[in-house]
Amino acid sequence: MAGVKVRVAAAPRPGSGADSVGWVRAMVAPLVSGATYRRGVHLLLGGVLLLPYVLVGLAFVQMFTMPRPPYALLGLVLLLAVVIGVVPPFLRGTRALEITAARSLLGVPLPDPPETVEPGRAARETRVRAALWFAVHLVAGGVVGLLLLIPLVMGMAFVVQMFGIEGGSLQGLRLGPLDVHDPGWLSLLGVVMLVGVVYAVAGLGAVAAVMAPVLLGPSPAERIAVLEARAARLAERNRLARELHDSIGHALTVTTLQAAAASQVLDTDPAFARQALAAIEETGRAAAEDLDRVLGMLREGEQSDGLPHHGLADLGRLLAHSRGTGVEVRTDVDGPVEALPAPVSREGYRIIQESLTNVLRHAGPVPVTLRVAAGRRALTIDVANPVTGAYPRREGGRGLDGMRERVRLLGGTMTAGPDGGQWKVSVHLPLGDQEER
Numbered sequence: 238m239a240g241v242k243v244r245v246a247a248a249p250r251p252g253s254g255a256d257s258v259g260w261v262r263a264m265v266a267p268l269v270s271g272a273t274y275r276r277g278v279h280l281l282l283g284g285v286l287l288l289p290y291v292l293v294g295l296a297f298v299q300m301f302t303m304p305r306p307p308y309a310l311l312g313l314v315l316l317l318a319v320v321i322g323v324v325p326p327f328l329r330g331t332r333a334l335e336i337t338a339a340r341s342l343l344g345v346p347l348p349d350p351p352e353t354v355e356p357g358r359a360a361r362e363t364r365v366r367a368a369l370w371f372a373v374h375l376v377a378g379g380v381v382g383l384l385l386l387i388p389l390v391m392g393m394a395f396v397v398q399m400f401g402i403e404g405g406s407l408q409g410l411r412l413g414p415l416d417v418h419d420p421g422w423l424s425l426l427g428v429v430m431l432v433g434v435v436y437a438v439a440g441l442g443a444v445a446a447v448m449a450p451v452l453l454g455p456s457p458a459e460r461i462a463v464l465e466a467r468a469a470r471l472a473e474r475n476r477l478a479r480e481l482h483d484s485i486g487h488a489l490t491v492t493t494l495q496a497a498a499a500s501q502v503l504d505t506d507p508a509f510a511r512q513a514l515a516a517i518e519e520t521g522r523a524a525a526e527d528l529d530r531v532l533g534m535l536r537e538g539e540q541s542d543g544l545p546h547h548g549l550a551d552l553g554r555l556l557a558h559s560r561g562t563g564v565e566v567r568t569d570v571d572g573p574v575e576a577l578p579a580p581v582s583r584e585g586y587r588i589i590q591e592s593l594t595n596v597l598r599h600a601g602p603v604p605v606t607l608r609v610a611a612g613r614r615a616l617t618i619d620v621a622n623p624v625t626g627a628y629p630r631r632e633g634g635r636g637l638d639g640m641r642e643r644v645r646l647l648g649g650t651m652t653a654g655p656d657g658g659q660w661k662v663s664v665h666l667p668l669g670d671q672e673e674r
Contacts, residue, residue, distance in 0.1 A: 272344055273442060276441075276442025277381060277442060280381040280442060282378060283375045283376075283377055283378020284378030286378065287378050327367070329350070332367035332370075333349070335370060343449055344446065345449045345450055347453055351455075363458070363459065366452045370449070373448065373452070374445070380441065384434050384438065388430045388433065391427070391430060392428070392429075393431065394427070395423040395427025396424050396431070398420055398427075486594055488521065488527075489524075490594050492521060495517045495520070499517075520558055527547075548583050549586050549589075549609065550574070550582070551586060552568075552570070552586065552609070559605075564597060564603065565604045568609070569606075570609045577611055577668070581647060584646075585666060587640075588644070588664055589618060593605065593620075594636065601625060606620070607620050608620075614668055615649075615667050616666040617663075617664070620661070621656075621659050623658060624658060640662075649667060650665045651663065651665070
């Protein structure tokens with residue numbers, strides 16, 4: 238474009254001042270970084286854990302070098318010491334402590350081990366990996382301990398000897414061409430040794446930070462256990478959402494219709510109005526009980542299995558509520574519905590409840606035909622009501638979707654839709670061996 242000048246910044250040339258500054262910063266960073274010293278503390282903890290093993294080993298070496306050692310007794314004691322020394326790395330608590338230490342001092346984002354993992358090859362692999370990390374931690378800690386005992390102490394002594402405060406500890410020392418008469422060169426060597434110790438600790442710490450996720454991180458079995466636990470929690474939350482939707486939604490629908498009917502006939506038919514108000518009171522009380530039950534499931538530490546659930550044995554109470562709204566339900570119950578497995582009975586109750594709620598919402602107080610058949614292998618539910626168009630159908634509801642979820646969880650089938658001027662819902666739930674969900 239004419240009249241426009243473009244300036245292109247030249248890239249820094251190799252060997253320029255910017256490269257030199259970056260190189261200096263990279264070299265100085267390990268010396269001033271707090272991560273270096275935190276990781277050094279973590280490695281030094283491994284050296285502390287290694288110390289008892291070293292002391293026991295030295296003691297046995299000393300005893301075995303005695304003129305007439307009791308080999309049988311020493312062998313038994315050595316075997317016991319080896320067993321005691323090998324057990325801690327494989328303990329579950331040892332791995333948890335190592336994870337906490339690595340997370341705090343190495344700065345590695347390690348998750349806590351899951352509470353339960355299926356025993357077997359995967360669990361053994363996890364313990365072996367944790368034991369290998371324990372051994373690496375002890376060896377690296379021993380190296381850091383030696384660095385602190387020898388190069389660090391000697392380097393400090395070389396540095397302070399220029400000020401005459403080493404107390405004659407270097408008297409007679411000779412390192413190649415250097416001796417106590419070369420204070421300047423010894424001081425320079427001391428600085429190099431001190432810096433070298435810090436670099437060595439930084440390198441070991443960096444290697445430990447890389448290896449920690451590999452050896453202490455979750456195994457495939459633990460990842461699967463975490464995913465399964467998360468899926469179970471999500472399934473429980475979905476079940477609670479369905480419980481709230483069906484129970485509270487049914488109660489609100491019944492209450493709204495009863496209140497509307499009572500307000501219309503309050504002056505002309507006080508007896509019906511009182512009956513409607515009584516139905517509202519009973520429905521509200523039942524909804525409050527269901528709400529308390531569902532909230533109890535959500536409270537931490539409470540199990541939903543120990544809380545009461547509605548089942549098909551409560552079908553009479555549900556039908557009484559519906560009839561109180563003006564819906565006449567013609568019922569045909571075949572078979573021992575009270576003896577059904579708890580999951581089938583519970584979900585069957587909720588399916589019927591949601592079907593009756595949908596009738597009230599979309600068709601109004603119309604006659605409903607309900608057929609419940611409990612056979613040896615399956616439970617069949619058929620609900621039919623005329624399609625009147627009295628109420629506009631609202632989109633976005635979760636009623637039918639929730640019913641399908643219940644049916645799918647039990648391995649059943651469901652159809653719902655208009656059929657010859659009627660809306661029909663047909664559900665088939667296999668019995669089989671049902672577990673509480």
